[in-house]
Amino acid sequence: MKMRFLCGLMLVIALTALAFAQGVTAPALLKPPADAWLTYHGDYSGRRHSTLSQITQENVTQLRQVWRFQVGQQSIKGTPILVDGVIYVTTPDNLWAIDARTARELWHYTHPRNNAFHIGHRGVAVYKDLVYLTTPDAHLIAFNAKDGKIRWDVTIADSRRGYWSTNAPLVVGNHVMVGVSGDFDNLPGQLKSIDADTGKTQWIFYSTPPPGISEPASGGATGGQMWMTGTYDPELNLVYVGTGNPTPVLNGPVRPGDNPWTCSIVALNPDTGKLVWGFQVSPHDTHDWDAAEVPVLVDGDFNGTPRKMLMQASRNGYFFVLDRTNGKNLLTKPFAAVNWAKEIDKDGRPIPDPAKEPSRDGVLVAPDESGGTNYRSPSYDPTTGLFIVSAHDAYGIYFFKPEHGNYGWAGADYGVGGRGFLRALDYKTGSLVWEHPIGNGPGSAGVLTTSTGLAFTGDIPGNLMALRTSDGKTLWHAPIGRVGNAPITYQLDGKQFLVVGAGNSLYAYALP
Amino acid sequence: MRMRVRINVSISNLHREFARMLRDIAFSLRFQTVLLRMKRTIGIAATALLGLSCLVAAQGRGGQAPSPASQRPPQTATPQTFSPEEIRAGQARFSSQCGFCHGRDAAGGETGPDLTRSDIVAADLRGDKISPIVRNGRPEKGMPGFDLSAADLGAIVAFIHDQKAKADTLGGGRRSVDVSDLQTGNAEEGRKYFGGDGKCSTCHSATGDLAGIGNRFQGLALLQRMLNPGGSGRPAPVPPRVLVTLPSGEKIVGPLVSRDEFSITITDAQDARRTWQVGQAEWTIYDPLSQHFDLLGKYTDKDMHNVFAYLQSLR
Numbered sequence: 001m002k003m004r005f006l007c008g009l010m011l012v013i014a015l016t017a018l019a020f021a022q023g024v025t026a027p028a029l030l031k032p033p034a035d036a037w038l039t040y041h042g043d044y045s046g047r048r049h050s051t052l053s054q055i056t057q058e059n060v061t062q063l064r065q066v067w068r069f070q071v072g073q074q075s076i077k078g079t080p081i082l083v084d085g086v087i088y089v090t091t092p093d094n095l096w097a098i099d100a101r102t103a104r105e106l107w108h109y110t111h112p113r114n115n116a117f118h119i120g121h122r123g124v125a126v127y128k129d130l131v132y133l134t135t136p137d138a139h140l141i142a143f144n145a146k147d148g149k150i151r152w153d154v155t156i157a158d159s160r161r162g163y164w165s166t167n168a169p170l171v172v173g174n175h176v177m178v179g180v181s182g183d184f185d186n187l188p189g190q191l192k193s194i195d196a197d198t199g200k201t202q203w204i205f206y207s208t209p210p211p212g213i214s215e216p217a218s219g220g221a222t223g224g225q226m227w228m229t230g231t232y233d234p235e236l237n238l239v240y241v242g243t244g245n246p247t248p249v250l251n252g253p254v255r256p257g258d259n260p261w262t263c264s265i266v267a268l269n270p271d272t273g274k275l276v277w278g279f280q281v282s283p284h285d286t287h288d289w290d291a292a293e294v295p296v297l298v299d300g301d302f303n304g305t306p307r308k309m310l311m312q313a314s315r316n317g318y319f320f321v322l323d324r325t326n327g328k329n330l331l332t333k334p335f336a337a338v339n340w341a342k343e344i345d346k347d348g349r350p351i352p353d354p355a356k357e358p359s360r361d362g363v364l365v366a367p368d369e370s371g372g373t374n375y376r377s378p379s380y381d382p383t384t385g386l387f388i389v390s391a392h393d394a395y396g397i398y399f400f401k402p403e404h405g406n407y408g409w410a411g412a413d414y415g416v417g418g419r420g421f422l423r424a425l426d427y428k429t430g431s432l433v434w435e436h437p438i439g440n441g442p443g444s445a446g447v448l449t450t451s452t453g454l455a456f457t458g459d460i461p462g463n464l465m466a467l468r469t470s471d472g473k474t475l476w477h478a479p480i481g482r483v484g485n486a487p488i489t490y491q492l493d494g495k496q497f498l499v500v501g502a503g504n505s506l507y508a509y510a511l512p
Numbered sequence: 513m514r515m516r517v518r519i520n521v522s523i524s525n526l527h528r529e530f531a532r533m534l535r536d537i538a539f540s541l542r543f544q545t546v547l548l549r550m551k552r553t554i555g556i557a558a559t560a561l562l563g564l565s566c567l568v569a570a571q572g573r574g575g576q577a578p579s580p581a582s583q584r585p586p587q588t589a590t591p592q593t594f595s596p597e598e599i600r601a602g603q604a605r606f607s608s609q610c611g612f613c614h615g616r617d618a619a620g621g622e623t624g625p626d627l628t629r630s631d632i633v634a635a636d637l638r639g640d641k642i643s644p645i646v647r648n649g650r651p652e653k654g655m656p657g658f659d660l661s662a663a664d665l666g667a668i669v670a671f672i673h674d675q676k677a678k679a680d681t682l683g684g685g686r687r688s689v690d691v692s693d694l695q696t697g698n699a700e701e702g703r704k705y706f707g708g709d710g711k712c713s714t715c716h717s718a719t720g721d722l723a724g725i726g727n728r729f730q731g732l733a734l735l736q737r738m739l740n741p742g743g744s745g746r747p748a749p750v751p752p753r754v755l756v757t758l759p760s761g762e763k764i765v766g767p768l769v770s771r772d773e774f775s776i777t778i779t780d781a782q783d784a785r786r787t788w789q790v791g792q793a794e795w796t797i798y799d800p801l802s803q804h805f806d807l808l809g810k811y812t813d814k815d816m817h818n819v820f821a822y823l824q825s826l827r
Contacts, residue, residue: 073659115604119612136608184616337809355813361696362689362735363813370623395808397735399689412620412689414736417743417805439772461772477774 023129023145024083026173030234034491037082037499039229040123040168041377042488045297046231048379049449050489054496056452059511060466060476063498066508067103071096076501077444077484078123078168079377081131085492086145087499088126089506092118092136092166097148100492103508107148111135116159117181122168122229122375122485125176127196132176134165140178140194152199156180156192163187168229169194172239172270175202179226179241183288184408186247189224189262193273203273207243207261219257219284223247224264228292228375233308236325238267238276240297240310244290250358250400250411251286258283263291265312265320267327277327282316283349286357287340287398287413288369289316296380296387302330302428311380311427313389316340317372318350319430333430335423336372337393340365358400358411368396368415370442377446377486379455381469386424386433388455388469390443394418418442420460424472436472446486448498456498458483464500464507480507586634588677594670602671605664613655618675623654626688627672628679639669691731694820702822705815710807712819715800718826726827735820739811740804752799754778756788768797 024038032038034052042048055063074091081088087100093111098104116136125132130151131143137159142151156178157163162185170177176194189207194200207224209215223246230241246255246262263282266275281291296311302321310324317338321331329348341350356365370392378389395418400411420438425431438445439460448456454475455467464483466476481503489498498509594602607616613624620626627633636642643665649657660668706712716722729737742748751767754776758764766778769785776795777787788795811819 073657075656115608117612118608184611339809360693361817362694364739364808364811364816366809395739397739399693401693409615414732415623415743416736416808417740419805437773459772461770463772463774474773479774 024126025128029127029171035082036084037080037488037490038126039081039170040079040125041229041231041294044172044232044234045380046294046377047296047298047382048294048377048447048486049381049451051451052489052491052496053450053452054491055450055454055489055498055511057454057468057475060454062511063466063476063478063509064512065478066497066510068508069096069098069103069105069506071504071506073504074118075120075482075484075503076506077120077166077375078501079485079488080499080501080506081124081126082488082490082492082499083126083145087506088124088131089501090121090123090133092121094121095124095131095133095143095148097131097145098506100497100508103506109133109141109143109148109150111137111139111141114159116164119164119166119181121166125169125171127171127176130196132169132171132178132196134167134169134178136164136166138163138165138180140165140169140176140199142199154194154199154201156194157182157190161185161187165227167227170230170232170239171196172232175270177230177239177241177270179228181225181227181244183223183225183245183247183249186222186407187225188222189226189243191226191241191268191273193270205266205268205273205275207264207266208246208259217257217260219255219259221246221255221259221262223249224259224262225290226292227290228294231295231297231310232270233297233324236308237269237271238324239270240265240267240295240324242290242292242295242312242314244292245282245285245288248406248408248410249286249288250398250409250413251404251406252284252357252400254406254410256284259285263289263316265291265295265310265322265327267324279320279322279327279329279347280349281312281314281318281320282352284352285316286352286400286411287316287365287367287396289314289367289371291315292375293373294377296378297324298380298382298427300382300385300427309427311387313373313378313387313391313425315367315371315374316350317367319387319389319425320348321427321430331427331430334372335389335425335430335432336391337366337395338372356398358398358413360399360401362397362399364395364416365398366395367392368394368418369413370394370415370418374442375485376444379447379449379486380427381449381455383451383453384424384469385427386469387427388422388424388447388449388457390438390445390447390457391421391423391435392418392442393421394442422447422455422457422467422472424469434472436467436474444485445483448487448489450489456487456489456500458500458502462502464502478507478509480505586629586631588633588673588680589635590637592638592673594674598667598670599674601664602667602669602674605660606668606671609658609660610668618672619679628676629688633672633676636669636673639666642669642672689732694731694735694817697814697817697819697821699818699821699825701814702818702820705819706822710811710815710819715803722823722826724827726824730824734823735816738820738823739808739816740801742801743805748801750801752797752801754795754797756786756793756795758793768799771797 095109097106114137138157141153157180163180163182167179191205193202225244246259263285264280266278310322317336319335332348340356342353395416398413420443422436424433445458455469462481463477484501487500618627756764766780769777
């Protein structure tokens, strides 16, 4: 008896020690606990929906700022990660680990000065006892979560050629999947899978042909960068990623055809990096409309049939619902002003009107370059079946003439004007259920919904807001500056917190 | 609420009268109705008045220079030389800090203008104009401020000047739109659209506010202004006006400074800034320029080029 007790005690101690050493486990990533926000989207589905229920429509007006953490001059455009009571927040070249209870800095990493683009950063990934950070000069660095010591540092792409990274990696099993950006040079689009323990490259998926490989189907296009974090279906063992626009960006004639797999949603096997299916939301794009937006995974009814679906509100202004087992289209419908497609083809793809390709004398196109939406995360609310997205009705004039050449941007375009709305779509029909104006121009805030019928977001003048999910009515706001992405929520020490980056600071809110 | 439009025209004091009229007009009325009444009352004089007022308003705001992209690049006021090391260092810093918006070659990017055709760069002497903008940003145009060392800032200035010198010798920026590119429209067709489907003539007149517009704006600048005078970071030639009604019944009228769904800020008749929260007052915003945005979804490209050709012919 005594022996059994001792053995049991030892086992408990051993397991506890193991758990500490392991930190974030694969099961935790599959089913994140309430006291953490472990991945960019909060979970693998990309729904940005929380079942936490302390903050309600009735008490949301009592939310108070608990702390603020100022990161310096740069804006926060990513998602903070919370694990074991520590928040990891980033700006380009910077990573802070802060105590979630006091907002006191625990450690800070500054990347060596480099000359790659410093446009924004989406945040870190965590697995076991490591924190993974991409850098503007396209490194992936693994840190000890505890003390910020660098475990390894690998180069994921050559920044001297024009690649950079803002990417929050996606961890699936032992794979850390990282994407890069690079619109100003004609570079193949690549997503790399890195061994979570060693930093060794496991596979590379190219959305356009890698150097030295000729693939006539691509039409000579480069680009298709996968700069946003994908989603994952563990049952199907498929990772879903949106790919960026082709390069040269505005010069269409030099790259005829559809230019696969640019502006597409691709389904990859995370163990091999092999393409299982692809769906091109913008064949032959000439307007910079990345399809990098979040591929949101929803299981539910569609036309009376239970489906495993994938939903994307794409930068080209169209909302897509796909069957994510095979990539077949279920619905294509605009959610913002569009005038560039001449038809929706039998496969559900909007087919570009050649008359709206950039021209010497200019064409007036909706959306503008910033798109019908952009990287800011949408949210799916399972209670109402609403897909809520920050939309932009916008027009731009697009120019291309041979003198603009065939490298990089290769053209000129100018925004003419736009209006921002938060729009709630019925996913079954794509029709608008409500809209909430957020100001002139493209919004910067994503959306977080909770099971208490709240949708947290921000407007363009600079308010953090809580809306009622069912009808979009404002219930609460706090003027803290422009929200840089979607808020997160978690429950720590029994209390629900709302954490959001706005301007150069991270803010935490809770009930008194 | 409806109020009568009371106008007492004194030709010697057109602008002041127009300002008073603007204070008096009913803001719940649609702009067209107002103009129709104006036309009925005073005919052409009112249209001329409107034109003059718009002109004065534009000049009062420092005017609006045509976009550099549609013209020959402005000449550098004071020739300057920089060391190759400084330019190289500047290229690296520019690339990482400024390139995403302004293009890595400074010739314009996703959201920032072509600096090689910028009036500010042309007038700059070793950073005296550029540096304050980089440090403080231009929040109204979406440009943030940058916290850079003096050496980095100096290097960036050197690189911008060097790129400008290179662009000047090449002739024509890489991402330029030239006036000659925009000559595909038919002015006569544009005139018809202006008075017909486009309903432009409801608010505008070729002999009034738009008289000589082709002299004042050319090329891309004219096209952008035509499509949306207050769009995408450009200041509106006439800011929206707001009628605020206080619980006491007092009415205050003034140009809009800013608004969101919770508050409004205007400047009042004494040029003092005032803000009210929702619940403290009621307000009506009067923004005739917003009709330009509504038209964007209706133009065909042909209409756009035709109206452009017509405006260009108003010299």
